[in-house]
Amino acid sequence: MLWVYLHFPHLLLDHIRRSRKNGENGRENGRENAEEALVVVEAAGQRVLQACPEAQNQGVQPGMPLKTAITLVPSLAIARADTSREQQILAEQARWLYRHAANITPYPPDGLLAEVGSLQKLYGGLAAVWQTFEQALSQRQLTAWMATGKTPLAARLCARAGQGQCTTDRDHMMQQLSRLPLTAVELDGRTLTRLQRMGLTRLGEVMQLPAREMAHRLSPDTLAYIQKIQGTRPDPQQPWRPPHHFxxxxxxxQDIEHSEGLLFPLHRILGELEEDLCWRQQDTDSLLLVLNHRHHQPTRLRIRTSGPEHRAEVFLDLLRLRFEQHPLKAPVTSLVLSVRRFMGREASNGNDLLGETPDLNEAWHTLISRLQARLGENALQQLSPRADHRPEHAWTTANLPQRAHATSPEASNLPHRPLWLLKSPHPLQETPSAWFSGPERISGGWWDGQRVHRDYYIAQLASGQLAWVFRDVRDGWFVHGWFG
Structure with a gap:
């Protein structure tokens, strides 16, 4: 088998820089702050863990006390390390890598392992797989050290040491592995000290020791670990599967004070959502956006569409309309976009094989979604039938459903009805000049004390108007509606 390990040396830093660039590009003053120095400090806030290139160019280095870093760069932007947040970011990268390789294993807090031996024929060789990963990393603005290996541990150690190469040559990979210093082999401190006292400094020197002597002078666990690196002992990996949510x-x-500054990071996130939905061959009709504030409760915005949707631009337009109606109540420190409702993608009803026929149903859903985002989810209503034969009681208004796909009987099986139904019947003042259909008897209402007993006709008046008239057995003739 052949493995590729991706080590993210500063995953949290890359993530914050990417979010910060996108957020600051939307500020009203138009000032570009992407070059400002940024560091990630330990939870206690005393020492620098990660420093961006801009900070390093000004003398800030990982491991430096924070006070010293601030002295060098007074305008230094600071973010605290967060283990749980790093795990979430790694899970996001695992979800991305799963689109390219089915057999992957996360190595928290900063690594991903992928089995690529079975992908070479699909991609056309290891070089194509490697290039695919590099291009995706560049698009995601992430830094990763990659390495190949015949075993998972071999690939991991080479990648973390920054000595990985794109190769399938077993001898070359073993030579590269043998040159690793023992400080890069992730041995416990006691074992490392013993090996150094034995005069050993490279992994290759340790792998040449007899197995019995290694187990005796070191420990059986150390022997098992070295054998897993070499591939002489099984090292099964637990395959990872993406959760069924986004x-x-x-x-x-730096806090975002205006909603315009949120549209840029949202555009990137919604683009990844569109890619995820296309990869799933699914749609969604519900998004939850949570805006976190420093001194206020989070703002929760539920974005709903009137039908299944997957396009990032549509979601972004709805969010822009929602921001216009609900300005930010406080500066935003972070945002979370989540989707938990998925539905199968429906085929287009268009007749064009190339998909160029306008989809009127899709356009209708887009219009409804925009109106609901601007006016409110309950602001729009539709006509719905009611189980009552009396025309004035046969319909009602109701809120628009989230997915309007109700079936309706064939139009040919329904009686003709006018598009304009009067609020109440008017007495018929003249004798119709022509009769076209009827009578249609409607009798009912005995259950609520408003009984009717009518014979309906379609008739033309002398003025040329086409009317829907009826004769009430007690009160005479009336006009109840007009045809177009």
């Missing part, structure tokens, strides 16, 4: 978070080193 969740993306954007963190900002």
């Amino acid at each position: 969740r993306q978070q954007a963190d900002f080193a």
Whole structure:
């Protein structure tokens, strides 16, 4: 088997920088702040863990006390390390990698392992797989050190040491592995000290020791670990499967005060949502956006569409309309977009093989969604039938359903009805000049004390108007509606 390991040396830093660039690009003053220095400090806030290139160019280095870093860069932007957040970010990267490789295993907090031996024929060789990963990393603005290996541990150690190469040559990979210093082999401190006292400094020197001597002088666990690196002992990997939901978070080193600044990170996140939905061959009609504030409760915005949707631009337009109706109540420190409702994608009803026929149903859903985003979910209503034969009681208004796909009987089986139904019948003042259909008897209402007993006709008046008239057995002739 052949494995590729991706080590993210500063995953949290890359994530914050990407969110910060997108957020600051939308500020009203138009000032570009992407070059500002940013560091990630430990939870206690005393020491620098990760520093961006801009900070390093000004003398800030990982491991430096924070006070020293601030002295060098007074305008330094600071973010605290968060283990749970790093795991969430790694899960987001695992979800992305799963689109390209089915057999992957996350190595928290900063690594992903992928089995690529079975992908070479699909992609056309290891070089094509490697290039696919590199292009995706570049698009996601992430830094990763990659390495191949015949075993998972071999690929991991080479990647974390920054000595990975794209190769399938077993001898070359073993030579590369043998040159690793023992400090990069992730041995416990006691075992590392013993090996150094034995005069060993490279992994290759340790792998040449007899197995019995290694187990005796070190420990059986150390022997098992070295054998897993070499591939002489099984090292099964637990395959990872993506959860059946979508969740993306954007963190900002500096608070976003205007909603325009949120549209840029949302555009990126919604683009990833569109890719995810296309990969799933699914749609959604519900998004939840949570805006986190420093001194206020989070703002929760539920975005709903009138039908299944997957296009990022449509979701972004709805969010823009929602922001216009609900300005930010406080600066935003981070945002979370999540989707938990998925539905199968429906085939287009168009007759064009190339998909160029306008989809009127899709356009209708887009219009309804925009109106609901601007006016409110309950602002729009539709006519719905009611189980009553009396025309004035046969319909009612109701809120628009989330998915309007109700079936209706064939039009040919329904009686003709006018498009304009009067609020109440008017007495017929003249004798019709022509009769076209009728009578249609409607009798009912005995259950609520408003009984009717009518014979309906379609008739033309002398003026040329086509009327829906009826004769009431007690009160005479009336006009109840007009045909167009």
